[in-house]
Amino acid sequence: MNKLIIALIAGVTAMGAAQAQSTAGRGYVGAAAVSAKNTTVDAHKADGKLFAGYQFDERLGVEAGWTNHHKTDFGVRGSTEGYGTYVAAKYTLPINEQVSAYGKVGLSHNERKLTNNLGQRFKDDDTGGYGGVGVEYKLNQNVALLAEYERYGKKKAYGAKADVWNVGLKYGF
Structure with missing residues (x-):
């Protein structure tokens, strides 16, 4: 968790420094509906994601986000829940004036x-x-869709899998 906090502070510092040096960049915030397969109940569940970022120019940026994996009950046997956070560098490739593709690489926690059902609690976290x-x-x-x-990191032993699909809305300012 300390590594993630340090990475988030470094990202925010870099965003502030870039904004002070150039007026060409843009910040953005967004929300998305996510779907991840829950390995414990072998089913997909919809959850939410919040994210924010800064585009230094048309191609390079940085983004941080939080994905919630709400509580999922699996009958009388128990429940799972969790979350994932990340900070990442982002590279955008414009295809035309309206469509662009992008890739992100970074660190997640x-x-x-x-x-x-016996009241036992197990916790697994990874960075x-x-x-x-x-x-x-x-x-x-x-506004963009x-x-x-x-x-998000390595394979999970229980709860939501590390593979997440999402559809969302982004607002740039």
Whole structure:
């Protein structure tokens, strides 16, 4: 967790320094609906994601986000829940004026909890690699739709898998 906090501070510092040096960059915030297969119940579940970033120019940027994996009950046997956070460098490749493709590489921190019917609680957390690829469609100068695939670290023993699909909306300012 300390590594993630240090990475987030470094990212925010870099964003502030870049903004002070250039007026060409843009910040953005967004939200998305995510789907990850829960390995414990062998089913997909929809959850939410919040993210923010800064584009230094048309191609290079940095992004940080949080994905929630709400509590999933698996009958009388128990429940799982968790979250994933990340900070990543982002490279965007414009295809035309409205469509662009992008890739992200960075660091993620993830936590999964399992509670069984005996009241036993298990917790698994890891800090590791993060990657994502996606496409973005600009609706206007400030608003864009996006669809992406993300990988949050290593394989998970229970709860939501490390592979996440999402569809969202981004607002640039």
